[in-house]
Amino acid sequence: MDMDEAPGESLINALASTRIGNDTIFSWFARYQQAKSDGHDAVNGTVGSLLEDNGQLAINHVVDEMLRKAPPLEFASYAPLKGLPSFLDLSITLALGEHRSTLEEMGFAFTSTATPGGSGALFLAASNLCERGEAILLRDRYWGPYAGFLKGCGLGMATWPLLPEAGSEYPFFADTAFEKEVEQLASTQSTVMVWLNDPAHNPTGLTMSAEGRRAALDVMMASASRHPGIGHTLLLDAAYSLYADEPHGWGETIVETMEDGTPWPENFLITYAVSMSKSHTAYGLRTGALIAIHPDQNITERLRGILGVTGRQTWSAAPRLLQYTAAELHSNPETANAWSDERYRLQGLLIERRKAFVEACEELNVPINPTHDGFFGWLEHDNPESITEKCAAEHVYLVPLQGGVRIGLCAIPLASIRRVVETLQKALN
Ligand SMILES: Cc1ncc(COP(=O)(O)O)c(C=O)c1O
Known part of the structure; x- marks a missing residue:
């Protein structure tokens, strides 16, 4: 093998050879996990899943309960x-x-x-x-x-x-x-x-x-x-x-x-x-x-x-399983309403975190992008890694992407939002 050649070069096509690197989001999440397991008071703003304020994955219990009641055929077929x-x-x-x-x-x-x-x-x-x-x-x-x-x-x-x-x-x-x-x-x-x-x-x-x-x-x-x-x-x-x-x-x-x-x-x-x-x-x-x-x-x-x-x-x-369960859930007004109530509670987590985030950014002059709904906030920056590295030094983990820093409001507990904004302010200055 030519020493300059990547392993298995002759086994893969040209497109495959462009499929390289770890997903940035997952690698920054891994850094958060490492900091946590090393005993640091670390903040996770990396993942794209909605977490409860205690850091656990938010689960709409109505969906979960109905999934568990689905007949065996709906799992297997x-x-x-x-x-x-x-x-x-x-x-x-x-x-x-x-x-x-x-x-x-x-x-x-x-x-x-x-x-x-x-x-x-x-x-x-x-x-x-x-x-x-x-x-x-x-x-x-x-x-x-x-x-x-x-x-x-x-x-x-x-x-x-x-x-x-x-x-x-x-x-x-x-x-x-x-x-x-x-x-x-x-x-x-x-x-x-x-x-x-x-x-x-x-x-x-x-x-x-x-x-x-x-x-x-x-x-x-x-x-x-x-x-x-x-x-x-x-x-x-x-x-x-x-x-x-x-x-x-x-x-x-x-x-x-x-x-x-x-x-x-x-x-x-x-x-x-x-x-x-x-x-x-x-x-x-x-x-x-x-x-x-x-x-x-x-x-x-x-x-x-x-x-x-x-x-x-x-x-x-x-x-098949969720296709079946979701159709059942939404065809019964009682379960549909219960799902909607729970969805509304989860949306409330995002609304509260975003409000606290936007207010703190205004107060501390952190120039974030307009942000209205959903899981994320964003700081436009030419050198996003420089910001996320400085934040990581304070054990606040965010994701550097092309053109800026993604702040995973979906993952950050309400009580940590201000710390995230203060850390961003420090990193920017
Ligand atoms: C913008 C956007 N589109 C689509 C998806 C697709 O999600 P999934 O394939 O998990 O349904 C995601 C998931 O993170 C997303 O962020």
């Missing part, structure tokens, strides 16, 4: 390849909420395909709805694994800024840059696909305003009308939506756009990547769905076939 029909129906309601029936009355058709988590839904979209070699449009701060999904599907990436210039019309949406990028892609590619993790963006906690949502939708629909041969897809990554103040804001925006008489271009599709990981505190049961919405049922039916076959050829069927 395959699910139908495209998913259990009762779960597929539920997934559409979870994505659209009260706007589902209005959209149905307006003549929209839906299709849903069960997937292993929201990640599976993102894979289905990347693998089918954008031409290989073309770029998908993302905001310039995004969940790191997006890059891997895209690369694995032979796709590139284009970005536009997460936040607009000061004084822009929409405080949380860089509309001019977005429009320019969409036009650029529509003029040079055969497909335009936009991924938007909204509401409750990972890694910043940003949620777009109703006006921003409408402006984004208008840009995409206008572009689809101007470029009739170019498929346009808006993918809404709804991984954290059920902990947001307005979980179904996009449904509302779609309804309003239709009510204003905007014609829906045939080459425009909206998809939702639904994840049950957070909303049902069932991260390990790997359950989610990709939902597609279009007024033409022939199109949604065609997609149903394509997405189902892709799943079959990749992971076979998605896990």
